[in-house]
Amino acid sequence: xxxxxxxxxxxxxxxxxxxxxxxxxxxxxxxxxxxxxxxxxxxxxxxxxxxxxxxxxxxxxxxxxxxxxxxxxxxxxxxxxxxxxxxxxxxxxxxxxxxxxxxxxxxxxxxxxxxxxxxxxxxxxxxxxxxxxxxxxxxxxxxxxxxxxxxxxxxxxxxxxxxxxxxxxxxxxxxxxxxxxxxxxxxxxxxxxxxxxxxxxxxxxxxxxxxxxxxxxx
Amino acid sequence: xxxxxxxxxxxxxxxxxxxxxxxxxxxxxxxxxxxxxxxxxxxxxxxxxxxxxxxxxxxxxxxxxxxxxxxxxxxxxxxxxxxxxxxxxxxxxxxxxxxxxxxxxxxxxxxxxxxxxxxxxxxxxxxxxxxxxxxxxxxxxxxxxxxxxxxxxxxxxxxxxxxxxxxxxxxxxxxxxxxxxxxxxxxxxxxxx
Numbered sequence: 001x002x003x004x005x006x007x008x009x010x011x012x013x014x015x016x017x018x019x020x021x022x023x024x025x026x027x028x029x030x031x032x033x034x035x036x037x038x039x040x041x042x043x044x045x046x047x048x049x050x051x052x053x054x055x056x057x058x059x060x061x062x063x064x065x066x067x068x069x070x071x072x073x074x075x076x077x078x079x080x081x082x083x084x085x086x087x088x089x090x091x092x093x094x095x096x097x098x099x100x101x102x103x104x105x106x107x108x109x110x111x112x113x114x115x116x117x118x119x120x121x122x123x124x125x126x127x128x129x130x131x132x133x134x135x136x137x138x139x140x141x142x143x144x145x146x147x148x149x150x151x152x153x154x155x156x157x158x159x160x161x162x163x164x165x166x167x168x169x170x171x172x173x174x175x176x177x178x179x180x181x182x183x184x185x186x187x188x189x190x191x192x193x194x195x196x197x198x199x200x201x202x203x204x205x206x207x208x209x210x211x212x213x214x215x216x217x218x
Numbered sequence: 219x220x221x222x223x224x225x226x227x228x229x230x231x232x233x234x235x236x237x238x239x240x241x242x243x244x245x246x247x248x249x250x251x252x253x254x255x256x257x258x259x260x261x262x263x264x265x266x267x268x269x270x271x272x273x274x275x276x277x278x279x280x281x282x283x284x285x286x287x288x289x290x291x292x293x294x295x296x297x298x299x300x301x302x303x304x305x306x307x308x309x310x311x312x313x314x315x316x317x318x319x320x321x322x323x324x325x326x327x328x329x330x331x332x333x334x335x336x337x338x339x340x341x342x343x344x345x346x347x348x349x350x351x352x353x354x355x356x357x358x359x360x361x362x363x364x365x366x367x368x369x370x371x372x373x374x375x376x377x378x379x380x381x382x383x384x385x386x387x388x389x390x391x392x393x394x395x396x397x398x399x400x401x402x403x404x405x406x407x408x409x410x411x
Binding site for chain 1: 239240241242243244245246249290292293294297298301332333336337340341344385386389390391393394396397398400401404
């Protein structure tokens with residue numbers, strides 16, 4: 001986060017809109033590059049669907065909080081800004097919690113307390129402090145969208161690997177032959193640590209290539 | 219009310235469902251401050267301390283919110299109270315023991331955004347623990363966190379001396395070791411209720 005704050009200009013018009021978006025999605029991917037928001041990343045990715053739901057919920061909160069923080073950036077006194085951000089985030093998280101409960105009780109049970117825990121996800125507070133508090137609403141929205149989708153992308157990467165190896169399915173559909181011996185360890189907490197470690201390794205390898213080559217990767 | 223014995227609440231929170239290695243809570247400090255054994259133990263102590271206070275506060279808030287029939291305020295109230303508690307604890311320690319204050323340093327304010335603290339408050343509410351159970355749960359969770367942090371710090375101090383391929387240096391090798399540690403903790407599964 002600090003690194004990003006230092007490198008990204010604070011002025012409104014110094015970087016293109018697409019740049020702001022791509023930064024979150026890829027160049028400063030919250031999980032694979034900044035290594036933020038580890039708790040939900042590891043905890044709810046035992047299936048691709050759970051990961052997707054968690055990612056979308058976080059993206060929603062991020063969009064809303066970034067917009068509101070950016071709107072109020074001139075009104076919030078510096079001394080109490082962190083407390084104000086936390087209040088704003090907590091409000092939207094409560095809303096998301098009730099929305100998920102209304103849409104699907106099953107999903108709400110699978111995600112458990114982790115929906116409420118979005119409130120302490122450092123990505124959201126980090127973006128409010130590092131970006132939304134000093135940029136226009138439009139750019140804050142783009143930044144939230146980029147970061148949010150980057151987060152969804154990372155959760156999907158982890159969730160699908162763990163689901164395919166752990167239960168032989170992807171989004172509930174069987175993808176591996178019946179004879180496949182399931183790697184139960186992938187569904188256990190240990191599998192989360194291993195998979196994240198492996199993905200980080202993959203990304204580190206890709207990043208080592210000459211800078212332009214990375215753009216063609218998914 | 220929940221009838222689980224205090225001992226089983228404690229063992230469950232500290233070993234069987236270790237906050238770091240089974241629930242993935244408090245991963246940030248787990249990866250961030252597990253470099254040295256001494257800092258790891260101090261951080262663990264601070265977290266345990268705040269957890270117990272937060273747990274007592276959360277118990278009170280929950281009762282109050284039930285009274286005024288406003289469950290939707292739960293999350294907001296918890297977050298605000300935890301932030302305020304950390305602030306008060308910080309000021310209190312600063313006044314009474316400047317030595318301890320210096321030793322804890324930056325870790326103390328950072329505890330506010332430690333998801334393990336909020337999770338203690340949320341879990342004890344979800345599981346309908348009574349007052350004593352809540353405190354024991356917070357103590358167990360805190361000690362379990364400290365144990366995981368110190369084990370990890372011990373591992374990392376050894377890793378310093380090992381030759382690790384450059385591709386996996388840093389976070390990656392820490393994550394893989396955490397995975398192995400998590401596997402080892404699965405051995406405690408039989409102890410739980």
